[in-house]
Amino acid sequence: MELKYHFRDASLAALALTHRSAGKPNNERMEFLGDALLGAIVAEMLYETHPKATEGEMSRLRAQLVNGQALAVMARELELGERLKLGSGELKSGGFRRDSILADAFEALVAAVYLDGGFEACKDTVRTLFADRVAALPRSSKDAKTRLQEWLQAQGLPLPQYELVGTQGEDHARIFDVNCVVAEPFAMTAAGRGSSRRLAEQDAAELVLGRLLDTQDGR
Template sequence: MKIAADIRAFQTRLGHEFDRPALLVQALTHASMSSPNRDDNQRLEFLGDRVLGLVMAEALLAQDAAASEGQLAPRFNALVRKEACADVARQIDLGAVLKLGRSEMLSGGRRKEALLGDAMEAVIAAVYLDAGYEAARGVVLRLWGGRIGAVKQDARDAKTALQEWAQARGLPPPDYAELHRSGPDHAPVFTIAARLSSGESAEATAGSKRQAEQAAARALLDGLENDT
C-alpha cells in the first residue's frame, strides 16, 4: 500500500512504522468519511481504549507499589480520560491527518476533543494489531511520558474535589455560571465562574464548558489552599 507523505510524517511523530499501513488509515478515518469500501475507526477505538487501560494500569502499579485501589483509580482515570487522549493527539498533531467528511471538516472536526481522543485510542489499537502489545505499550509510555510520573497523588477531578471541600465545611455544592461565550459555533470559547456560597469564586476560560468548569474549580481550590 502506497503511503501518503503526511501519513509517513505522522508515523514518525507517533514513533511506529506500520507493516500494515491500512490499519493506520482506518484508525484515522472518522465515521463521517466511512463508506462501503472504507471502514471507520469506531471498532479500533473500542479496542484501543482497552489497550491503553492495561498499559496505564501496569504503569501505575509499577510506579507506586504501596498505593491502594482507592488511590490508583483516580490516577488511572486522569490518564485515560478523553481529555488526556486528546492532549496527546495534539502533541503529535493527529488532527492534521484525520480523514473527515465535509460537514465534520467544516465544523472544526480536526480540533474537536472527542474526535481527537477517539482517534488516539484507535491509533493505539492499530499499533497493537500491527505489531503486538509490547509495541503498543512502548508507544503509549513514550507519548504519555511525563504525565504518568506527574499524575497527582489524589487525581480526582477538580469539580469533585471542590465539592468535597465545600461539603466538609457544611457548605452547599459549588455553583458554575457561564460568564461569556465567544468564537464561531464550531470553535466556541467559554468563560466560567466557579462560586461558593461563602463568597469565594474563580474564573477560567477554555474551549468547552466542561474544561472551563474544571479549570475554574482548580483555580478556586488553589486559591483556597493558598489562603489556608
C-alpha cells in the same frame, strides 16, 4: 511529541484516522479495542509507579490520564488533526478540532499499533507517550488518615472521629473494627478493619476519602 512506532501495514494507521463521517470502514471498532488496551497499559504503569496506592487511588489517577480531554491534548501534540480523514460535513464544521473526534482517533491509533506490532510494541508506544504525565502525578506517600485530615481542613471542615466498634479473635490474632465518622455536610460513616487499631483507622479513612473524592468528582 511523536509516535515512536513505524507501521508495517500503513493501512492500519490510515484506518485509525478515518472518522465515521467519511463512511465505512472507519475507526469506530478500533477505538473500542484501543480504549481497552490503553486502560490496561496505563493500569500497569500505575501499578508499578505507585506501589502503595490503593485500587481506588490508581483508578482515580488513571481517570486523570485517560479521559476525552486529556487524550485530545495528546492527539494534538501528535498532530493527528491534520491527518484525520473526515466526511465533507465534519470537514467544513471543523471536526478535526473537536476533542471527541481527536480522542477517538488517538485510541484507535493505539489499537492500530497493537494489531500491527503486537502487545509489547503497543505497550512500549503507550508508555513512551505517557511517561512524562505519569512521572508528574502526585506520589502520595502520606497515609490515608493524613490525607483525609488535610482534605477536610482544606475545605474548612472539622476533623473526622474514629470510634472503636469492637474487637474479635484471640490475643495473637486480634481484629479491630473502627468507624470513621465525618460530620455535615458530608455526614458519612465508613467501617474499617485491621490487625491493629491504627491499621483499622487507616482502612476506614481510605474508604471515606475515596467516597468524598468520588462525590467531589460528581461520580
